[in-house]
Amino acid sequence: MSGTENGQPGERRTRAGYVALVGRPNAGKSTLLNRLIGEHLSIVTSKAQTTWQRVTGLLTVGDxxxxxxxxxGLLEVKDLLQRAMLGAALEALREADAVLLVLDGTWPPGPRDTERILTALAHTSAPVRVALNKVDAADPDAVLAWEGWVAEHLGCPVHQISALTGHGTDELLDALRKALPEGPFLYPEDDIASDPVRFFVAELVRETIFEHFQQEIPYSVFCQVEEFREEQDPVYIQVNVYVERKSQKGILIGKQGAAIRGLGEESRKKIETFLGRRVYLDLWVKPLRGWRKNRAHLGQLGFRLPPEDENERA
Ligand SMILES: Nc1nc2c(ncn2[C@@H]2O[C@H](COP(=O)(O)OP(=O)(O)OP(=O)(O)O)[C@@H](O)[C@H]2O)c(=O)[nH]1
Ligand SMILES: [Mg+2]
Incomplete structure (x- = not known):
């Protein structure tokens, strides 16, 4: 017997696995991902429903x-885009080796949270860990309410953390490491991301749109890299900015192009920091009528949709 089951003496015993971060919109999932990875990988804004697709962040520590x-976020589905969003969260839960439920300590739990969170967790049999986030700004009554909620529904310990300041995140990471199954690494040790660079570039433009515009505009816009010429200096990047209605094109462009210029400048700076290179950013605003509700458009924009059902009004 060569004794491989328990490893040869001196052989490296590693643990590896998928950890799905799930929770209510705006709970701080993306902030926490960025904190754990140490990079601004997933876009973060003060508005709810910022993240629309799954973002993978890789962290290798020790073995x-x-x-x-x-x-x-686990949301109430009102249109086809939101179906794709919820579908992405549930798919991650099904693939997860461990789940991190992120709770927002600035708001107490409500009856809808209970239903949404428990329905979502029914999609996984992986061990669940709980992070009560935003303790730097939390309301003590909300913290107590969440602790009672977790004891009642999940019966597991709660890690009080602040993804913003880093409070408690080292201890949380230790707990997540212990929840991983034994197995070989899934990615090279130095990698921090697996999504294409084009995805991050488009997301940085979308993040800036969330910051610059109010009301329905952030939720009516999707960005896609159309051209990426990295052999040039500066790198030439064309991003298509799709809007739902023609009237929104005017808002994005602004008086004499002032709005789009500001958007372009700020997005370019973020992309330059991300790529570590000088960038020429070309933003093209294009109407794509009702794309949020259109199965073909969503597919073309890279969203994966669950199969059609009779309630769908595309
Ligand atoms: N005070 C405080 N604010 C936080 C903390 N973590 C996140 N936030 C803020 O909460 C807001 C939402 O953070 P996100 O990371 O985008 O939340 P999310 O859960 O990814 O949101 P969705 O993508 O919309 O589901 C941002 O304004 C963050 O700066 C925290 O620990 N403390
Ligand atoms: Mg997010």
Missing amino acids: DQLVFLDTP
């Missing part, structure tokens, strides 16, 4: 590799 899956 452990964590493949974090940041997901869209």
Whole structure:
């Protein structure tokens, strides 16, 4: 017997697995992913429903590799885009080796949270860990309410953390490492991301749109890299900015192009920091009528949709 089951003496015993970050919109999932990875990988804004697709962040520490899956918030589905968003969160739960439920300590739990969170967790049999986030700004009554909620529904310990300041995140990471199954690494040790660079570039433009515009505009816009010429200096990047209605094109462009110029400048700076190179950013605003509700458009924009059902009004 060569004794491989328990490893040869001196052989490296590693743990590796997928850790899905799930929770209510705006709970701080993406902030926490970025904190754990140490990079601004997943876009963060003060508005709810910022993340629309799964974002993978890789962290290798010692003999452990964590493949974090940041997901869209568990929301009430009102249109086809939101179906795709919820679908992405549930898919991550089904693939997860461990689940990190992120709770927002600035708001107490409500009856809808209970239903949404428990329905979502029914999609996984993986061990669940709980982070009560935003303790730097939390309301003590909300913290107590969440602790009672977790004791009642999940019966597991609660890690009080602040993804913003880093309070408690080292201890949380230790707990997540212990929840990983034994197995070989899934990615090279130095990698921090597995999504294409084009995805991150488009997301940085979308993040800036969330910051610059109010009301329905952030939720009506999707960005896609159309051209990426990295052999040039500066790198030439064309991003298509799709809007739902023609009237929104005017808002994005602004008086004499002032709004789009500001958007372009700020997005370019973020992309330059991300790529570590000088960038020429070309933003093209294009109407794509009702794309949020259109199965073909969503497919073309890279969203994966669950199969059609009779309630769908596309
Ligand atoms: N005070 C405080 N604010 C936080 C903390 N973590 C996140 N936030 C803020 O909460 C807001 C939402 O953070 P996100 O990371 O985008 O939340 P999310 O859960 O990814 O949201 P969705 O993608 O919309 O589901 C941002 O304004 C963050 O700066 C925290 O620990 N403390
Ligand atoms: Mg997010």
